[in-house]
Amino acid sequence: MTTPGSVGRLLLLDSASLYFRAFFGVPDQRKDPGQPPTNAIRGFLDMLASLVTQFEPTHLVACWDNDWRPQFRVDAIPTYKTHRLADGGIEEEQVPDDLSPQVPVIVDALAALGIARLGADGYEADDVIGTLTARHKGSMAVDVVTGDRDLFQLVDDAAGVRVVYTARGGVRDPDLVDQAFLLAKYAIPDGPSYADMAVLRGDTSDGLPGVAGIGEKTAAKLITTYGSLVALREAIDAGDPALKGAQRARLEAGAAYLDVAPKVVQVAPDAPVPHVDTSLPSEVADPALLSRVASEYGVTSSVNRVLSALRLG
Template structure:
């Protein structure tokens, strides 16, 4: 079987699992497990469907890095817990499940990687850069920002879970970028998204510019740099409110590409990313499965990995 790397945007998936998988507790005195069960089932589904030889659960060691906030102070501000400058707002029932997900990954032997001062997106960007041209890479996420990594020439795809979930993700190649967003490459998608902005990340974008206009401007001028040069040089085609808004956004456009671009060189540890050949800690996995009643999801993961 040819090598293939599958990168999981872990928080994107376990948040989706938390909100999408029913809470089966008989009593609120029992610990919640729906995100844990759902996350394990997602791994089983993805491994079965896409047959990777290498797999990483990519982790947010820092979900809102200060270096990004320094550049765009509104970055993810709305996600902060009330009264906190660092803590991310998270549902009460999800918070205690995140350590259990970490324990399950460790016990099974699935690589989990983060990087100090960086987000999971940056871990994904770095691992993609390391393996570009070495093996095909599939990125699983519900975050459109990662569409910037799509690269047909190097067999880098994004399995976007926005509507269909992990069972029926949008398979993002450059054809999908053209059809859905009107841009030809992942780099063009990144530049379009800078212009458009992203309210979910606290990025204002340029006033009056949405998806279609942003894509058209990038296509017309070849790049964000080309568009900005045209503004600076007085291109008569850019006039009125559009010129005013682009000029007003100059300081934002100076820094936003750095904020939006996923890091290709985060300090991600060099470890073996191959699928586990044996369960790493059978006793810990059995204890976790028994204590939290997740025997079936664990069995499905082990079967998918060829360990069951």
């Protein structure tokens, strides 16, 4: 997918989505449990090599959760991601013990390779992705790699933005989500309509209740009928006779939720993401660090795959 006037392709990685997938999907090959775990490191690097080979980006960013549960979303809906809190309800995400020590090694590997890794304080990786998409769409094609369907809201054929959705087939056989996919799967026409539908439907995986009694198909029909959530709410307030009975009662009962939910569901297009060179590296940034990561963690083969994909080997 390209768009007229676009130059290059920007690949945006939902990094946590990938390293969690790697951790749970790649076998732990340690023979000695006293050795450091490496399956997420290996899996992440192998995914990176596969994605670069398959999609041939000219620019690449590993987008990071500087804050996995931003306060502005919690203020709007206090149940936001509460089920993911660490034991005891402390404000930390519950992460498997064997994954936690691997994340800093992934950070080191990205730095050594010279791949941009960007986050923004007070924002999630989704917001970094949304901001970089808003910043670059139209000037280059944008592929968003994630297992999170929330980011379907960014899909925009005219601007050359699609989602490489890894939840079912992984990075080797992902769903390529464009507007035709959204229409076929959800009966909605575009990314903004997906966000509006998601507000109505809710998402238990994120602690978003949705409007009680409004499922996905009904939500999609309401959004396509009225064009947007804003227009739907205006029709409710205006007493549109087509909205009646139990459906009107449910929507009216959900008014307080609908007042705040869009700011939780919609990704930020203007997070304070640094402006850096996102071009694929032309040389290894820190050969000594990369060599140390490869040797200390036994991931030389995975590192070499990335170097080959980046044509740095």
